[in-house]
Amino acid sequence: MIEMVLLMVLVLLAAAIIVAVIGVSNTLSLSVFERRREAALLRAVGMNRRAVGSMISLQALLMAAVALLLGTVLGGFFGWAGVSSLVAREDWSVVLEIPWLRIAAIWAATLVAALLAAWLPAHQMSRVQPASGLSQQ
Numbered sequence: 001m002i003e004m005v006l007l008m009v010l011v012l013l014a015a016a017i018i019v020a021v022i023g024v025s026n027t028l029s030l031s032v033f034e035r036r037r038e039a040a041l042l043r044a045v046g047m048n049r050r051a052v053g054s055m056i057s058l059q060a061l062l063m064a065a066v067a068l069l070l071g072t073v074l075g076g077f078f079g080w081a082g083v084s085s086l087v088a089r090e091d092w093s094v095v096l097e098i099p100w101l102r103i104a105a106i107w108a109a110t111l112v113a114a115l116l117a118a119w120l121p122a123h124q125m126s127r128v129q130p131a132s133g134l135s136q137q
Contacts, residue, residue, distance in 0.1 A: 017113065025117035028060055032121040039125045040133025053122040060118030064110050072103060 032039075039052055076098060084094045 017109075020110075021113045021117050024060060024063060024114055025121065027063070028056060028118050028121040029124075031059070032056065032125040035125070036128055036133050039128040040130045043128065044130035044134065049126040052128075053126040056122035056125050057115055057118045060114040060122075061111060064114035068107055068110055072107075 042052060042055075043049075076096065080094060080096045087094055
């Protein structure tokens with residue numbers, strides 16, 4: 001029974017990761033669409049295509065890092081608080097033990113997923129030509 005519950009949790013985690021990648025990609029795509037004039041202006045003042053693409057990738061990494069930091073801190077706190085509220089005995093204590101290796105693996109996978117999600121929007125934004133991007137409204 002425990003293995004079935006663990007399998008279900010892993011399936012739900014995989015679904016959450018897929019939704020997160022799609023969400024980050026969607027947010028970045030909308031950002032790119034709204035910032036076409038900004039990209040054209042940056043290209044017009046001398047920023048090259050690689051720098052514009054790197055800027056979008058850095059934006060994706062920063063969004064993912066903030067989400068990871070908040071999720072890790074709040075998840076640890078609420079996990080500890082939930083278990084502590086279930087253990088109401090005076091002679092038991094709940095100690096917060098963080099699986100650092102798993103947390104590092106999750107962080108690494110999330111940052112790689114953010115970079116992958118940012119690839120297409122970064123590619124699109126770096127291809128904006130200065131003249132055509134500045135003339136659009």
